[in-house]
Amino acid sequence: MKIIKLLSILVAAVLATSACGGSSGELTIQDAWVRPARAGENGAAYFVITNGTTADDTLLSITSEIASATEVHMSMGDANGVMSMQMQESVTLTARDKVEFKPGGLHVMFVNLTRDLKVGDTIPLVLNFENAGSLTIDVPVKAP
Ligand SMILES: [Cu+2]
Numbered sequence: 001m002k003i004i005k006l007l008s009i010l011v012a013a014v015l016a017t018s019a020c021g022g023s024s025g026e027l028t029i030q031d032a033w034v035r036p037a038r039a040g041e042n043g044a045a046y047f048v049i050t051n052g053t054t055a056d057d058t059l060l061s062i063t064s065e066i067a068s069a070t071e072v073h074m075s076m077g078d079a080n081g082v083m084s085m086q087m088q089e090s091v092t093l094t095a096r097d098k099v100e101f102k103p104g105g106l107h108v109m110f111v112n113l114t115r116d117l118k119v120g121d122t123i124p125l126v127l128n129f130e131n132a133g134s135l136t137i138d139v140p141v142k143a144p
Helices: 002-023
Strands: 027-034 043-051 057-063 067-077 083-087 091-093 097-100 106-113 122-129 133-140
Touching (some): 027 122, 043 122
Antiparallel strands (some): 027 043
16 A cells, blocks of 8 residues: 555655746747847847747837847748848737747837947847746847
């Protein structure tokens, strides 16, 4: 009897641990980089956001202190190959999935840079999520 009781306690402990591990996944931002640019121009940043949690989240906004405005854009090409950009009000981050910001697709746009962005510089960015709150990342300036 004692052994059975001990086993059931062990099983309960394992279940509790795995349930906890499942719900405490993280939202991570990887491979972040900023394109070099000069003050007065527009700049762009890219990264991959992985939603390791079991709940959908939403990227609500991004803030920086290097430009007049920091926006999320989607680049699109029309039938003639002409590229245009559309501002995104928010970006949905599906549970256990990733969203890639990359040249020619989703990107962070710095409108009217207030400073030069040189290779080797590091730019702090704040990403504001509905569930995960605000995450600050330091993003290196790299040549494309
Ligand atoms: Cu843009």
